[in-house]
Amino acid sequence: MKNFTYYQPTSLSGVLKVLDEAAGKAEILAGGTDLLDRMKEYISQPEKVVSLVGFSGPFKEISSIAGHPPTVTIGAGVKLVNIAESELLRPYPALTSAAAQIAGPQIRNMGTLGGSLCQRNRCWYFRDEHVQCLLKGGRRCFAHDGENQYHAIFTQGHPCVIVHPSTLAPPLMVLGATCDIRSHKAQRQIPIEQLFQAPVKDGQREHTLAPNELLVSVTIAPKIPPGATLRNASYEVKQKETSDWPIVQASVAYYTEAGGQVAKGVRIALGHVAPTPLLSPAAAKVLEGQEVNEKTASAAAEAAVEGARPLSQNAYKVQQLKVAVRRAILLASGAKPYWEG
Amino acid sequence: MNNSPGDRHDGVSRRGFLTGTGAVAAAAAGLQAELKQATAQPRVDDTNPMGPAPVLLQLTVNGRSLTTHVEPRVTLLDALRNYLDVTGCKRVCDRATCGACTVMVNGRTVYACTMLALEARGCDIRTAEALVRGGKLDPVPTAFVDCDAQQCGFCTPGFVVSLRAALDRNPRATPEELEAAVSGNICRCGTYEQMRHAIVQLCQKGG
Numbered sequence: 176m177k178n179f180t181y182y183q184p185t186s187l188s189g190v191l192k193v194l195d196e197a198a199g200k201a202e203i204l205a206g207g208t209d210l211l212d213r214m215k216e217y218i219s220q221p222e223k224v225v226s227l228v229g230f231s232g233p234f235k236e237i238s239s240i241a242g243h244p245p246t247v248t249i250g251a252g253v254k255l256v257n258i259a260e261s262e263l264l265r266p267y268p269a270l271t272s273a274a275a276q277i278a279g280p281q282i283r284n285m286g287t288l289g290g291s292l293c294q295r296n297r298c299w300y301f302r303d304e305h306v307q308c309l310l311k312g313g314r315r316c317f318a319h320d321g322e323n324q325y326h327a328i329f330t331q332g333h334p335c336v337i338v339h340p341s342t343l344a345p346p347l348m349v350l351g352a353t354c355d356i357r358s359h360k361a362q363r364q365i366p367i368e369q370l371f372q373a374p375v376k377d378g379q380r381e382h383t384l385a386p387n388e389l390l391v392s393v394t395i396a397p398k399i400p401p402g403a404t405l406r407n408a409s410y411e412v413k414q415k416e417t418s419d420w421p422i423v424q425a426s427v428a429y430y431t432e433a434g435g436q437v438a439k440g441v442r443i444a445l446g447h448v449a450p451t452p453l454l455s456p457a458a459a460k461v462l463e464g465q466e467v468n469e470k471t472a473s474a475a476a477e478a479a480v481e482g483a484r485p486l487s488q489n490a491y492k493v494q495q496l497k498v499a500v501r502r503a504i505l506l507a508s509g510a511k512p513y514w515e516g
Numbered sequence: 517m518n519n520s521p522g523d524r525h526d527g528v529s530r531r532g533f534l535t536g537t538g539a540v541a542a543a544a545a546g547l548q549a550e551l552k553q554a555t556a557q558p559r560v561d562d563t564n565p566m567g568p569a570p571v572l573l574q575l576t577v578n579g580r581s582l583t584t585h586v587e588p589r590v591t592l593l594d595a596l597r598n599y600l601d602v603t604g605c606k607r608v609c610d611r612a613t614c615g616a617c618t619v620m621v622n623g624r625t626v627y628a629c630t631m632l633a634l635e636a637r638g639c640d641i642r643t644a645e646a647l648v649r650g651g652k653l654d655p656v657p658t659a660f661v662d663c664d665a666q667q668c669g670f671c672t673p674g675f676v677v678s679l680r681a682a683l684d685r686n687p688r689a690t691p692e693e694l695e696a697a698v699s700g701n702i703c704r705c706g707t708y709e710q711m712r713h714a715i716v717q718l719c720q721k722g723g
């Protein structure tokens with residue numbers, strides 16, 4: 176790892192000041208579970224590292240979960256374990272179960288919400304110091320005709336076929352989350368969908384934040400009418416039960432009105448299948464206004480994979496994505512998971 | 517073995533032999549003076565820059581205050597092993613995947629290889645060396661010994677720290693919960709079956 180100047184600001188303004196003055200030569204250090212790995216591999220070589228630990232204690236906005244469901248704000252510095260175990264977030268199993276699924280206990284004790292959303296992709300070509308891929312100033316994406324079993328299946332129009340790595344992005348998308356973003360001089364709010372982009376060249380990241388901007392918090396505010404019941408769930412297909420990245424992931428949220436079983440306001444998001452986390456309006460439309468059962472869930476799952484263009488080694492992910500969408504919908508409805516026997 | 521600079525030992529350790537006692541004692545006195553000065557100085561800048569040259573590092577490890585100097589890039593694992601001679605935590609993957617470096621920071625397990633040493637200042641750090649109580653081996657490593665739950669033993673300090681942390685949080689943890697608690701640890705020798713026996717023993721004896 177290349178050495179650097181370490182900053183441990185004691186206030187938010189201190190963090191924003193260093194970022195502003197560093198003009199792109201700094202990286203924010205939250206839990207470090209992604210950044211330190213990249214620095215050891217010389218993929219990232221920041222001159223300055225701005226730690227969030229110095230002010231995350233006293234500064235509540237970045238380190239706490241607060242609000243009243245359905246509106247809850249989660250600080251970007253909140254650890255994955257605290258999301259998984261949060262009482263306030265209980266109405267959002269789509270998010271808490273996804274957080275509880277990430278890696279093993281050590282990563283969940285270290286990793287943060289902000290780090291999960293702003294981490295870099297895990298493509299093995301990108302992560303190899305010696306490979307100059309499209310995202311590192313090279314001319315091509317080697318995954319297109321290389322080893323691509325874990326890469327994107329929604330590839331159309333994408334010169335680089337990474338999958339977005341965040342397991343927290345799809346649940347936050349279906350829960351109607353917005354991001355609070357600050358820089359030295361400005362503050363803005365954006366729907367979480369707009370936090371993500373498909374990078375196509377050196378200098379671009381998987382998120383849209385400017386180098387001097389900090390993600391401060393994310394607010395969940397699902398749109399449901401008074402008296403209605405929010406239903407939501409996520410489902411990940413993994414190779415191993417624990418300590419593994421999802422191969423595919425689906426998150427679902429909808430509401431039902433008193434006494435009714437009909438799904439309304441359906442939102443479905445797909446994870447680990449495209450360079451950005453993807454909302455699937457097509458799948459949501461199929462489920463909208465329907466009673467949720469295995470048949471309607473399967474129909475929505477078929478719609479979710481429309482337009483998939485898998486690569487040479489990952490057609491299997493199309494089938495797995497259908498399974499994930501179907502199971503996430505059924506889990507959200509409270510149905511007994513038939514797959515658990 | 518846990519012989520940090522400034523400690524006295526009757527035996528000669530590999531590291532103690534390398535460092536030489538006179539130099540260590542002098543360095544320790546210098547460090548204490550520097551530490552006093554560092555804590556006395558009011559902060560003038562709320563951005564609090566440090567490095568890139570080596571900076572003073574004070575850590576609380578297994579209840580003892582240890583000091584040294586490190587560059588900002590030094591991880592907690594390397595600071596413990598290479599600077600402070602706390603060698604229970606092991607370096608295997610150095611990439612947050614195997615768990616050999618697991619230590620407790622404020623009661624929660626972390627991968628010490630993936631945390632900067634500077635980030636651990638002010639925290640309560642506990643390593644496998646802490647799993648001795650009044651000269652008696654803690655029940656977790658005891659169960660490992662009883663059940664022959666290791667081969668090369670390189671992964672063991674990480675596993676026992678993960679289990680200790682889980683039992684501290686919930687002394688009535690079930691075998692399933694304890695297995696989940698070590699899901700971030702890997703044993704290359706594959707001694708999992710014996711570890712399962714150790715876990716069952718721990719649950720029967722109530723941690």
Ligand SMILES: Cc1cc2nc3c(=O)[nH]c(=O)nc-3n(C[C@H](O)[C@H](O)[C@H](O)COP(=O)(O)OP(=O)(O)OC[C@H]3O[C@@H](n4cnc5c(N)ncnc54)[C@H](O)[C@@H]3O)c2cc1C
Pocket residue numbers: 202203204205206207208209210211251252255276277278279282285286287288289290291292293294295340341342343384388389390391418419420421611612613
């Ligand atoms: C073995 C292993 C398995 C993993 N499995 C998964 C998984 O299944 N799903 C998943 O989603 N992730 C996974 N991760 C990835 C990642 O480590 C975690 O998601 C974690 O939450 C990242 O958070 P962090 O705080 O450690 O990030 P850091 O490493 O501190 O930061 C990551 C990046 O985000 C930037 N950043 C951090 N906070 C902010 C902020 N507030 N504003 C702007 N930028 C910010 C940093 O500058 C850095 O570039 C895994 C990691 C490992 C090592």
Ligand code: FES
Pocket residue numbers: 606607608609610611612613614615616617618627628629630
């Ligand atoms: S050495 Fe830290 S996880 Fe392997």
Ligand code: FES
Pocket residue numbers: 665666667668669670671672702703704705706707
């Ligand atoms: S006993 Fe050898 S790695 Fe676990």
